[in-house]
Amino acid sequence: MRGKEGTVEVPILKQGEFLIATFQAALSDADLNQLRRGLVAQVVRFRSRGVIVDVTAMDVMDSYASRTLREISQMIRLRGAETVIVGIQPEVAFAMVQLGLTLEGVATALDLEEGLAYLNQRFKSPD
Amino acid sequence: MAKRDSPAPLPEAKQYEETSELLRELVAHLRQNRTQLREEWVARISETRLLTAMTKEEIFAEATSVYDSYVEALETETFEALQAYARNLSERIIPRGVETHEVVGIVLLLRDVLARSLFAKYQTDFKKLNRILDAYEPAANRIANTVAVGFVQERERVIRQQQEAIRELSTPVLQVRERLLILPIIGVIDPQRARQLTEQLLRGIRTNRAKVVVIDITGVAAMDATVANHLVQTVEASRLLGATVIVTGLSPEIAQTLVTIGVDLGKMNTVGDLQGGIEQAERLLGYKVVAVAESR
Numbered sequence: 001m002r003g004k005e006g007t008v009e010v011p012i013l014k015q016g017e018f019l020i021a022t023f024q025a026a027l028s029d030a031d032l033n034q035l036r037r038g039l040v041a042q043v044v045r046f047r048s049r050g051v052i053v054d055v056t057a058m059d060v061m062d063s064y065a066s067r068t069l070r071e072i073s074q075m076i077r078l079r080g081a082e083t084v085i086v087g088i089q090p091e092v093a094f095a096m097v098q099l100g101l102t103l104e105g106v107a108t109a110l111d112l113e114e115g116l117a118y119l120n121q122r123f124k125s126p127d
Numbered sequence: 128m129a130k131r132d133s134p135a136p137l138p139e140a141k142q143y144e145e146t147s148e149l150l151r152e153l154v155a156h157l158r159q160n161r162t163q164l165r166e167e168w169v170a171r172i173s174e175t176r177l178l179t180a181m182t183k184e185e186i187f188a189e190a191t192s193v194y195d196s197y198v199e200a201l202e203t204e205t206f207e208a209l210q211a212y213a214r215n216l217s218e219r220i221i222p223r224g225v226e227t228h229e230v231v232g233i234v235l236l237l238r239d240v241l242a243r244s245l246f247a248k249y250q251t252d253f254k255k256l257n258r259i260l261d262a263y264e265p266a267a268n269r270i271a272n273t274v275a276v277g278f279v280q281e282r283e284r285v286i287r288q289q290q291e292a293i294r295e296l297s298t299p300v301l302q303v304r305e306r307l308l309i310l311p312i313i314g315v316i317d318p319q320r321a322r323q324l325t326e327q328l329l330r331g332i333r334t335n336r337a338k339v340v341v342i343d344i345t346g347v348a349a350m351d352a353t354v355a356n357h358l359v360q361t362v363e364a365s366r367l368l369g370a371t372v373i374v375t376g377l378s379p380e381i382a383q384t385l386v387t388i389g390v391d392l393g394k395m396n397t398v399g400d401l402q403g404g405i406e407q408a409e410r411l412l413g414y415k416v417v418a419v420a421e422s423r
Binding site for chain 2 (some may be wrong): 037084085086088090091092093094096097098102103108114115118
């Protein structure tokens with residue numbers, strides 16, 4: 001799935017009210033930027049209420065990827081939706097906190113299922 | 128070896144050849160008197176009350192194999208087979224409580240028994256006896272060394288294994304309810320144990336699909352800044368996996384440490400005791416514990 005500039009296109013799937021983006025193992029900074037643009041644009045186009053970013057396949061999370069995830073989360077909030085990052089591997093998680101990349105203010109969940117449960121919970125009508 | 132018509136060989140080579148020659152003679156002698164020497168050795172072993180954990184028959188059987196490996200090592204001047212045998216022997220006798228001094232003791236006894244038999248054989252030819260001993264002693268010492276080192280290495284391996292097992296046991300990750308894990312920590316936490324603890328917890332979160340984890344450190348009297356920092360990192364890493372961590376049972380000393388290193392308390396969810404921690408975890412998970420009417 002190489003795009004015309006040699007970038008890897010991250011598929012963004014629409015699932016009901018939510019968007020789901022699944023990372024592949026090795027994404028360049030350019031790929032990440034493209035993903036950010038895509039998500040921020042589509043979240044309003046599809047009137048989505050939540051975005052799930054699945055990073056299960058990533059076995060390394062560098063500072064740029066981590067910052068991008070945080071920015072995605074913040075931008076999506078400004079566009080009126082919620083983001084949850086799912087599938088961070090245990091080893092990756094510990095490596096991240098050791099580097100000080102704690103994704104503060106970003107919602108996280110164990111896997112896709114948990115992420116969906118989290119978003120559904122958030123948007124349940126208050127009673 | 129065929130004698131060649133050459134100028135005087137180098138002294139070293141000559142000496143080596145002579146040593147081999149002597150060792151061959153020695154080995155032949157030991158083979159010839161195998162039964163008698165072996166019995167003498169076993170008698171000495173029971174006399175000195177070594178290997179009391181083993182029966183007489185077992186001692187005799189082991190003595191036979193040791194004797195044969197010993198002679199073989201002398202003959203071939205290679206120690207790999209003996210080393211392997213020593214390791215194998217140690218593996219069998221360590222669980223029965225055989226001590227290092229016993230193993231070293233019996234090998235030294237064998238060395239002495241054999242040396243005595245050499246004295247007896249060459250008592251008339253003092254010069255020859257000296258040369259035989261020159262060849263025998265270094266080889267015998269090396270054998271004793273090999274066996275002792277083999278035994279100690281095996282023991283160290285067993286100890287390492289047990290340490291590993293204890294360490295695994297010392298950090299249980301327990302599931303008390305669906306999606307609720309407890310990690311009781313007792314004793315001193317060193318950086319290595321802290322790392323292992325984190326690993327087990329993060330793996331436990333994943334396999335049990337936990338949403339809330341209660342880390343109880345009532346049994347930890349104090350921790351240094353490194354370990355405290357590690358604890359905070361563990362809490363953050365757990366959050367990245369989507370689990371909330373509640374830390375309970377912080378002692379005044381640990382509270383002091385955390386304040387001194389300037390932990391962001393907003394990230395740490397702490398409750399006074401384990402009971403309170405579990406109650407809060409249940410609230411987070413939406414459980415409600417109700418007393419059953421008839422038990423009142």
